[in-house]
Amino acid sequence: MGDYNQLLVLDLVRRDPGISRVELSQRTGLTAQTVSNICRRLVDAGLIEEAGRKEADTGARRTVFQVVAGGQYSVGLHIDPARTTLVLMNLAGEVEDRTSIPTPTTDGPEDALAAIVDAVGALVRRAGVPLPRVSGVGVSAPGPVQADAVVGPPNLRGWGVVRLREELERRLGLPVVLEKDTIAAATGELWAGGGTLSDFAFIYLGTGIGAGIVLDGEVKRGSSDNLGEIGHLSGDADGPRCTCGGRGCVAITSAPVHLVAAAVDAGTLPPVDLDDFLGVERALGRLCALADAGDERAEEIVGRSARAIARVAGNLANILDLDTVVLGGPNWPALAPTYLRIVPPITASLLTVGEVHGVGVRGTTLGEDGGAIGAACLVMSSVASARSDHLLLPR
Ligand SMILES: [Zn+2]
The missing domain is CATH 3.30.420.40 (ATPase, nucleotide binding domain)
Structure with a gap:
């Protein structure tokens, strides 16, 4: 995805559709030339596009940008002991598809991990999204969590310490971020707000x-x-x-x-x-x-x-x-x-x-999918933002 400045510009375009190069330069502190180069790279990568022109205070007409919604996707996954919910979110922050499966209740995590891997694959295939366009999977799981693992969640029988991030990255071949369910849900609500x-x-x-x-x-x-x-x-x-x-x-x-x-x-x-x-x-x-x-x-x-x-x-x-x-x-x-x-x-x-x-x-405002939506926001933030908490979902 390139460097930090590129992420910063992409993040700003996503938060503020219709932003111009001059405004991007003012907001980031980057030079006009650097912003121009970054915008061109993002357009070439299919992540942002020109969205017409608007008149500035000076009377000049400036090209403005918006993200390409289908330019990138993230999967949000919420594991509740009763049900595991998945959403597919596009770069504009819209949920394009969702599904839920009963969380396997067999002893230990193996069946649940296998079911999650199947469900993620099915969701992405059903939406017809090419895998390279999926930037990662956010996982919202019952706590306690420690260093990318869940540690003996009380309602998941026989789980003990499960290195959920590592296990799912290996099986899915995608970057995974893990967050406790309550924190992911609050993140989703903040974005949606x-x-x-x-x-x-x-x-x-x-x-x-x-x-x-x-x-x-x-x-x-x-x-x-x-x-x-x-x-x-x-x-x-x-x-x-x-x-x-x-x-x-x-x-x-x-x-x-x-x-x-x-x-x-x-x-x-x-x-x-x-x-x-x-x-x-x-x-x-x-x-x-x-x-x-x-x-x-x-x-x-x-x-x-x-x-x-x-x-x-x-x-x-x-x-x-x-x-x-x-x-x-x-x-x-x-x-x-x-x-x-x-x-x-x-x-x-x-x-x-x-x-x-x-x-x-x-x-x-996010219904029963809030945990999964929050988890997807966390992926978007790790690939496309300097600070997740301040990104916004469309209303
Ligand atoms: Zn008590």
């Missing part, structure tokens, strides 16, 4: 519960890239006892397996195999549908989990002085109706600085 989001928490509602944090427009990663483990924050003082000794930790109160087990106990759902994550996810969907239809016991179970999340969200907003909380993750579409009714007022009522500013609570 198009500069409207600056200080927010992304609360990830999947098989596990976590948070991604963005402060001052920058995705935070913490000392070991594992920021956002909110599972042991209590949101329900009368909730069930947790393994940590506390009560009402959201890792329990708001985990799908807990909601489904409670619904089965209450006779609201028929018995479900609680070790089958995909089965639990589907049962959660049925439970939420019952709640939306006015079933009182279902409403109570889903509502109680929402109140716990709302309290934790309020505390995060207080600690970090956030103005926005975004709710998302694989189970968001099912949970949204109940959560959007219950969470915003409780979270807002907890805000200590409510006299100074409020806190907006809303659902993700």
